[in-house]
Amino acid sequence: MAKPSQKSRLCPDPIPHPEDTVIPALGKAKIDSPLRHGRFISDDSRVLLDVHTTSCDTRGDNTSSMEEAGPREKIYFDPSKTKCAVVTAGGLCPGINDVIRSIVLEAFHNYGVSAVMGIRYGLEGFIPKYGHEIMELNPMAVSRIHQFGGTILGSSRGPQSIDGIVDALERLNINILFMIGGDGTMRAAEKIQQEIAGRDLRIGIIGIPKTIDNDIQYVSTTFGFDTAVGKACEAIDCAHTEANGAPNGIGLVKVMGRESGFIAAQASMALKDVNFVLVPEDPFELDGETGLLKALERRIRRRGHAVIVTAEGAGQDLLKSTGQTDASGNPVLGDIASLLIGSIKDHFKKAGIDMTLKYIDPSYIIRSVPANTNDRIYCGFLGQNAVHAGMAGKTAMMVSRWNSQYVNVPLQLITRGGRKRIDTCSNYWRSVLESTGQLSYFQGDGVV
Numbered sequence: 001m002a003k004p005s006q007k008s009r010l011c012p013d014p015i016p017h018p019e020d021t022v023i024p025a026l027g028k029a030k031i032d033s034p035l036r037h038g039r040f041i042s043d044d045s046r047v048l049l050d051v052h053t054t055s056c057d058t059r060g061d062n063t064s065s066m067e068e069a070g071p072r073e074k075i076y077f078d079p080s081k082t083k084c085a086v087v088t089a090g091g092l093c094p095g096i097n098d099v100i101r102s103i104v105l106e107a108f109h110n111y112g113v114s115a116v117m118g119i120r121y122g123l124e125g126f127i128p129k130y131g132h133e134i135m136e137l138n139p140m141a142v143s144r145i146h147q148f149g150g151t152i153l154g155s156s157r158g159p160q161s162i163d164g165i166v167d168a169l170e171r172l173n174i175n176i177l178f179m180i181g182g183d184g185t186m187r188a189a190e191k192i193q194q195e196i197a198g199r200d201l202r203i204g205i206i207g208i209p210k211t212i213d214n215d216i217q218y219v220s221t222t223f224g225f226d227t228a229v230g231k232a233c234e235a236i237d238c239a240h241t242e243a244n245g246a247p248n249g250i251g252l253v254k255v256m257g258r259e260s261g262f263i264a265a266q267a268s269m270a271l272k273d274v275n276f277v278l279v280p281e282d283p284f285e286l287d288g289e290t291g292l293l294k295a296l297e298r299r300i301r302r303r304g305h306a307v308i309v310t311a312e313g314a315g316q317d318l319l320k321s322t323g324q325t326d327a328s329g330n331p332v333l334g335d336i337a338s339l340l341i342g343s344i345k346d347h348f349k350k351a352g353i354d355m356t357l358k359y360i361d362p363s364y365i366i367r368s369v370p371a372n373t374n375d376r377i378y379c380g381f382l383g384q385n386a387v388h389a390g391m392a393g394k395t396a397m398m399v400s401r402w403n404s405q406y407v408n409v410p411l412q413l414i415t416r417g418g419r420k421r422i423d424t425c426s427n428y429w430r431s432v433l434e435s436t437g438q439l440s441y442f443q444g445d446g447v448v
């Protein structure tokens, strides 16, 4: 299978010096942090980008490491006068409410900020013409929100005036804006910060990466991904049961993953029942001796059942482009599942093999459920570290977990680099292929 696909880039450009993450309009931090537990993190403390090493390793500079996240001994904002705001934008993801809750609890209980405002329905909430009311967030208001999926603030896609957003921040006297969103939200965050710098305002912009597709660079795994994979596994398990329940049964499952197939790959790794995993990063052919249909026929002839998992963005080159984009400019994809269903049925009919195909699309279920325990813990850390960064006067950065450490990533790194995709030359992808065994079916030497 597979025309060779591009190898993903890890760290193409130098990371700006840590001072770059401080709000330009602020001077030196002077206020003693109110926190009294654990250790304070120095702005010099760095986390290596790549934990692999060689005997001639000379790293430790700011091009191969990231600033460590966490509480600073000196903070910029006087908590009793500090007003924060939280906004959620883009598609849903398990755990958004846990992040909101963590921000609110940290800001109130550990720093004693004066207010946290919830901006409703994404960037629209800043723009008066939409008429969305501001929601007041406090520990009482968020006490049970982690029990629910989605976002209590609501979300939206589509561009809004950056001027209008900064006008709203000024009008509301916001000092720190927490933006929970994906790559699109981080691009908006960077533009908002640039407008803030242009107006010489003392407002910090802190991003928290949210995407079910796990496609943001410099985040090992995004929150909610683990939950979504778990939910996808339930659907795949059912597809396997259906496939086993009929002679020559084929189970087909489509999961989210617009341009990055991490959910499909990870769920396939979790359940070794998957025989073919199709992702946008690894193009495949349908027809011919090395195509998917022939490979599937080989699998059915040998084993009498098969499970296929496809990311929604897989095989787009086999489909007519819709030529459409959503409100945020994301491509509207062609339906790979319809193409697969039609082609598989035709192929087996022509081959004279009776088969049964059952298709399961868990669709939005995998991203709108509440977060699992692991994701909840992760969301808690992200929210707390976002508040630490905001109170320390940081801006134009995103909190992240990298190599099991929490780090502050400059937004430029996210917005300049492309999205995170599966590296089809990596050991990870090799492990996925080993787990499905699909290469042997594609190559026609299918071992059982």
Ligand SMILES: Nc1ncnc2c1ncn2[C@@H]1O[C@H](COP(=O)(O)OP(=O)(O)O)[C@@H](O)[C@H]1O
Binding pocket: 089, 090, 091, 122, 123, 156, 157, 158, 159, 160, 181, 182, 183, 184, 185, 186, 187, 188, 191, 210, 211, 327, 328, 330
């Ligand atoms: N280049 C950009 N400049 C300004 N705003 C943007 C940009 N890209 C996306 N946005 C806005 O950010 C918000 C979230 O983006 P979207 O792509 O829908 O979700 P996500 O942040 O999850 O990727 C939307 O309101 C969108 O219009």
Ligand SMILES: O=P(O)(O)OC[C@H]1O[C@](O)(COP(=O)(O)O)[C@@H](O)[C@@H]1O
Binding pocket: 089, 090, 091, 092, 182, 183, 210, 211, 212, 213, 256, 257, 258, 312, 326, 330, 367
């Ligand atoms: O139908 P919607 O809500 O616009 O979103 C669908 C898309 O959103 C995603 O969940 C990704 O969303 P984000 O861009 O917000 O991360 C994709 O997997 C999916 O294709």
Ligand SMILES: [Mg+2]
Binding pocket: 090, 182, 183, 184, 211
């Ligand atoms: Mg996105």
